[in-house]
Amino acid sequence: MxxxxxxxxxxxxxxxxxxxxxxxxxxxxxxxxxxxxxxxxxxxxxxxxxxxxxxxxxxxxxxxxxxxxxxxxxxxxxARLGQRLQRVPLSVAVNNDTLATWFKAVMAEMAQYGDAALRLRVEDETRTLSMLRRGDVLGAITHESAPVSGCVSEYLGTMRYVAVSTPDIKSRFTTELGLAWRQMPLVIYGPQDAILDQAMRDRQVELHVIRGRVSQIPTSEAYLEAVRIGLGWGVLAEIQVQQYLDSGDLVALDGDDIEVDLYWQRWRLESEVLEKLTSSVISAARTALPQRK
Structure with a gap:
């Protein structure tokens, strides 16, 4: 061929x-x-x-x-033969929350490596695996532990998500029966967010019931800022929001956190630069994320 x-x-x-x-x-x-x-x-x-x-x-x-x-x-x-001054392209599927938090350390380390270029594809962690199956990427951050055919899978850590809001929103919507979830304004990423969908199901919140009080913010950093300034309650990665919980700018709404195990799946391929990327991903994740006991 x-x-x-x-x-x-x-x-x-x-x-x-x-x-x-x-x-x-x-x-x-x-x-x-x-x-x-x-x-x-x-x-x-x-x-x-x-x-x-x-x-x-x-x-x-x-x-x-x-x-x-x-x-x-x-x-x-x-590159080894010195025939081209060309960076090795590494296509990786990663979810927004990971990109906004611990994956920054991966980018920093790969920048020091010098001979590799990253091409990131952002997708929800429940759908990154399909990109790996199609061959769109050679590595993916996913919540699926079972390796795709021709790939290897490595446990990275557990991403914990918490429902948070400003103290003012929590106070205004707290009743004798608890939080009035169906009356509180809500911030969503978009129509396809498995974590928020689960959080809403757990709290019996339906979008069509509260549609007039829903804001849609499609990037992780802007989503955090929207929740921080009081646009509505939201669900955020604990490692992303911890500093605001510590300062009191945000408060946890309840203790029903969502835990998602993350895995690194990549092609089973003999490649120095892919091994380097894998090492960086595992090191960064295990430094930042809680490990399953």
């Missing part, structure tokens, strides 16, 4: 379009199309869904996995 065609397939999937892939590869969109047609003819399969963005079909995902492995090995080989 032509490695140039596989490189082109990978570029299209990563960039999301034939035109952007052409720009990255330094060729015309027509040449990109011809390469994919040749690859599809050689495999006898349709490899891409021509949508916006362009995505791989089931058959295409198999080739994307192979192409990404080849790209990593080739980049490392070239």
């Amino acid at each position: 032509n490695p140039v065609h596989l490189e082109t397939l990978l570029a299209i999937v990563d960039e999301g379009s034939f035109e952007y892939a052409a720009t990255v590869l330094g060729i015309t969109p027509s040449a990109v199309s011809q390469r994919i047609k040749s690859l599809e003819a050689a495999t006898g399969r349709v490899l891409l869904r021509r949508a916006n963005p362009v995505t791989a079909t089931d058959a295409g995902e198999i080739l994307v996995q192979s192409a990404r492995r080849m790209a990593l090995v080739q980049a490392e080989t070239d």
Whole structure:
């Protein structure tokens, strides 16, 4: 199978379009199309869904996995031979809360390594594994312990989430029967947040009942700030919010914390830079997160 065609397939999937892939590869969109047609003819399969963005079909995902492995090995080989001043691309799926907290230490360590570049894909930890299966990334932070086929899984630690608000909100909505959850304003990340969904179910809060009192803030840092200034109550990682609990700016609403075990899953591939990334991820996580007893 032509490695140039596989490189082109990978570029299209990563960039999301034939035109952007052409720009990255330094060729015309027509040449990109011809390469994919040749690859599809050689495999006898349709490899891409021509949508916006362009995505791989089931058959295409198999080739994307192979192409990404080849790209990593080739980049490392070239670096060792001194043939290219090219950083090794490391695609990683990570959730927002992790990126906003302990993963910063991973980025700092990889920056010192010098020969690696990170390409982070942000997704909820309940869905990062699907990106690993598709070959979109070579490593993922996930809550699933069972390794994907061709991957290894390593326990990292336990992320604890707490329901918090300002003291004023807690005071205003505390009744003789307890907290009036259905009356309190709420801050959400977005429509797909498994942790907050669980917290709401545990407290019998339904979005359609309180919709007029819901704010949507789609980034971890801004979400924390929204809760801190009193826009509503929210659910935050304990390691992210601890300083505000200590200062009294925020208070825990109850003791029904949610604990999520996190795992690092990555391809079973002999790669110096991937081993370095794995070491950094495990070290950073185990330093920052409570460990299961």
